[in-house]
Amino acid sequence: MALIKVAINGYGTIGKRVADAVDAQDDMEVVGVSKTGPSFGCELAARKGFPLYCTTDESARIASFSSGGYECRGGLSDLLAIADIVVDCAPGKMGADNLSKYTAAGVKHVFQGGEKHSLTGLSYSSNANHAENLDADGTRVVSCNTTGLSRTLVPLYEHCGSLKVECTMIRRAADPGDSNKGPINAIKPVLKVPSHHGFDLMTVKPEIEINSLAVAVPTTLMHVHTIIADLPEGHGLTTESVIEMWRGTPRVVVMHGERHRLTTTAEVMEMARDIGRKWGDLHEIFVWEDGVKLVDDRLYYFQAIHQESDVIPENIDCIRALMGTEPDWRVSVAKTDRAISDYYDL
Numbered sequence: 001m002a003l004i005k006v007a008i009n010g011y012g013t014i015g016k017r018v019a020d021a022v023d024a025q026d027d028m029e030v031v032g033v034s035k036t037g038p039s040f041g042c043e044l045a046a047r048k049g050f051p052l053y054c055t056t057d058e059s060a061r062i063a064s065f066s067s068g069g070y071e072c073r074g075g076l077s078d079l080l081a082i083a084d085i086v087v088d089c090a091p092g093k094m095g096a097d098n099l100s101k102y103t104a105a106g107v108k109h110v111f112q113g114g115e116k117h118s119l120t121g122l123s124y125s126s127n128a129n130h131a132e133n134l135d136a137d138g139t140r141v142v143s144c145n146t147t148g149l150s151r152t153l154v155p156l157y158e159h160c161g162s163l164k165v166e167c168t169m170i171r172r173a174a175d176p177g178d179s180n181k182g183p184i185n186a187i188k189p190v191l192k193v194p195s196h197h198g199f200d201l202m203t204v205k206p207e208i209e210i211n212s213l214a215v216a217v218p219t220t221l222m223h224v225h226t227i228i229a230d231l232p233e234g235h236g237l238t239t240e241s242v243i244e245m246w247r248g249t250p251r252v253v254v255m256h257g258e259r260h261r262l263t264t265t266a267e268v269m270e271m272a273r274d275i276g277r278k279w280g281d282l283h284e285i286f287v288w289e290d291g292v293k294l295v296d297d298r299l300y301y302f303q304a305i306h307q308e309s310d311v312i313p314e315n316i317d318c319i320r321a322l323m324g325t326e327p328d329w330r331v332s333v334a335k336t337d338r339a340i341s342d343y344y345d346l
């Protein structure tokens with residue numbers, strides 16, 4: 001079968017990771033990545049053998065790449081002309097502008113969580129609604145936080161048949177490579193209450209009733225969620241069986257904080273660097289085993305999210321959904337993860 005031709009528009013934090021993940025699969029290939037102008041990202045793309053394009057069609061901008069010594073193959077239109085599908089990894093809220101270009105070029109498109117659900121009217125999370133996205137023209141992979149909620153709450157919902165959730169998202173202020181975001185010495189609550197994060201889960205799993213609050217804290221490593229889920233009567237679960245359920249859930253890793261000496265996000269990310277994945281990424285959602293407790297019908301737990309990487313494998317599954325090449329989300333997830341994590345299976 002012909003390889004799926006994937007374009008990456010915006011080769012930044014998410015785009016460079018998606019490009020490597022696509023490159024690792026045997027059913028798709030990177031036909032090009034785009035940058036706004038000459039920068040080290042162009043050097044990185046060249047070293048990895050990814051053809052470089054400009055994010056616009058302006059000839060002066062395209063020509064500017066040569067001043068940095070980079071070969072630019074053309075503008076966005078040239079890139080779209082050779083692609084089956086584009087993964088939009090531009091900074092959030094640029095989607096509307098880019099969507100019209102993708103539609104005009106007749107190319108399928110995957111947006112990221114910085115865009116609103118209303119942009120395409122469809123959102124994606126591998127374990128929540130892969131089937132709903134099959135053969136669609138365009139969608140949005142939900143944010144890193146929403147992906148984290150989906151990973152642990154969807155299996156719980158599927159066991160229980162209903163679920164009411166309250167959660168607080170303790171969000172990293174910036175990614176490690178950002179130098180213009182904050183706060184650096186404050187805790188900043190999201191004063192729009194409830195925050196949008198909980199509602200965002202309902203774009204992929206509307207059956208889960210969920211509300212959230214959010215605060216940003218001065219750290220760059222991970223987000224942490226504190227979650228309280230009310231299970232319906234007769235759920236038949238215990239603390240231990242919930243933990244076992246998550247152990248058997250793809251892209252969730254359950255480890256013991258005290259026993260493994262992984263009691264903070266700093267230690268969790270050190271472990272992620274130790275296992276040697278690219279960029280020290282942790283695609284899995286990390287659940288502290290000793291922080292899970294079911295009291296009567298109320299479940300309490302914490303989870304940590306590596307914001308730069310949990311959505312990367314989701315983008316790969318999403319490409320297969322839109323291209324209609326793999327209808328079974330579990331098959332896609334297993335294939336994706338084998339290709340990007342085979343050297344260390346947590």
Ligand code: NAD
Pocket residue numbers: 009010011012013014015034035036041055089090091092093094098112113114115143144175307308311
């Ligand atoms: P980034 O700023 O690291 O990278 C964006 C890239 O897009 C840069 O290379 C930039 O030069 C390029 N770009 C600028 N203007 C462009 C345009 N008009 N068209 C195409 N590309 C353009 O941003 P990021 O963190 O990779 O975020 C990308 C998307 O992923 C956003 O929607 C964001 O909300 C979402 N997201 C980010 C994270 C995270 O933790 N960084 C996690 C999940 C989802």
